[in-house]
Amino acid sequence: MARLVWFRNDLRLADNPALHAAVESGEDLLLLYILDERAGAANRWWLHHSLEALSKDIAGRGGHLLLRRGEPVEIISALVKAHGVNAVHAARAYEPFWREADRALDVALKALDCGLHRYLSTSLFAPERITTKAGGLFGVFTPFSKACMEAGVPEDALPAPRTLKSIKAKSDALKDWALLPTKPDWAGGMRAAWQPGEAGARARLKAFLAGPVKHYATARDVPGVEGTSRLSPHAHFGEISPRFVWHQAKADGDGKGVETFLKELLWREFSINLLWQHPDIRQKPIRGEFEDFPWNERQGHLAAWQNGRTGIPIVDAGMRELWQTGWMHNRVRMICASYLVKHLLVPWQKGEQWFWDCLCEADEAANGASWQWVAGCGADAAPYFRVFNPVLQGRKFDAEGAYVRRFVPELAKLPEAYLHVPWEAPEEILAKAGMKLGRDYPRPLVLPADGRQAALEAYANLKR
């Protein structure tokens, strides 16, 4: 008899209910990971390192992680037959791809007289558990978050198993999956910024709770400062358990910073809940009338945005941070997304796709729900007239320009007064900063005021 633990986005040993229950059974284990072929490039880079870390952690406890690629149902069924597996353990997953795989697996395993046990692991709450008084699912954040608080997060974190008694079976070699970039190797900035894996996730949380959390409520909006937790990729891959994060943060007291951080954890939860309700959240607007939105994409604008060459400093800084580090500051994500969707009138799905390719975390729930929120077609979406002015946002949240100077070095020598509006700088100021507009840095594709007007008109047309 044996148990099979199927790792998905729960790449950790501590507080991993699927693994824990399998270990508790006392039976031999098969520890399996199946490559998720849908991953974007940055996501694959992270996955490589996360799997490397997990393999090492497992090996350190006497176990062995099996790596396989192919159809999950076939791979698991074959292992079940070959090793007399009587139960498969896995974390519950909410992405449509996994939901479909689980349905098929359930059928296949029943035929083999093998159980399928799924555990609450990647989210704080099972999505069907948080309901309105009428029994439906929420579509608005605030009442959703209240219901979560009332439900409460259980404090029963599970220890990492000390030893793992696992069966060695055929496994791919991680390097043969070729998840890392080779030529060109664009991952240098990512290596410098991140430590994927469970140990890295815990270190990140610890560092955050040791300092930045205190000022999180305000500092999280300032991209030039390390004011956020930067846990999103770790959380996406399940290198750290959300309830562990929740209770560690709560143990830090009940200040404004902690309170705001917990609320952000509930936003992650809300996105998962929305994905549960809208499996096609990455493609289809939740508010149906947006199917007819009068987008007006101009040739070359999407590429300029992707390359950080829009001519709007804060937008370009964000897009370059994304490209270089596989991550973008939350405040800047909103500004960049808003500029693409509202000023450039490019369909939000194209921005979502770019983020999907570039973000280490590339999370279906968070990415889909957030892009829809910015575009105005999502749950609880921003009112149409809420158009971010990238100049005001830049001045407000990157006042000294630390962020822009870092990621848009050609502007680094501009004085504060013109840093967010280089197109308004007199020639001699630009020359003194060693640059010429249109040569070293582009003129804006669309000026903030013009973009705002175009966006408002487009939204007015939609209403008609």
Next chain:
DNA sequence: TTTTGAGTTGTTCGA
């Protein structure tokens, strides 16, 4: 069933 209050993150304008 109907009513009521409220809804992440903003900007502009005019007093």
Next chain:
DNA sequence: GTCGAACAACTCAAA
């Protein structure tokens, strides 16, 4: 320079 109102109307959730 600061501050409050307007920017729409709709849908959600609860009573």
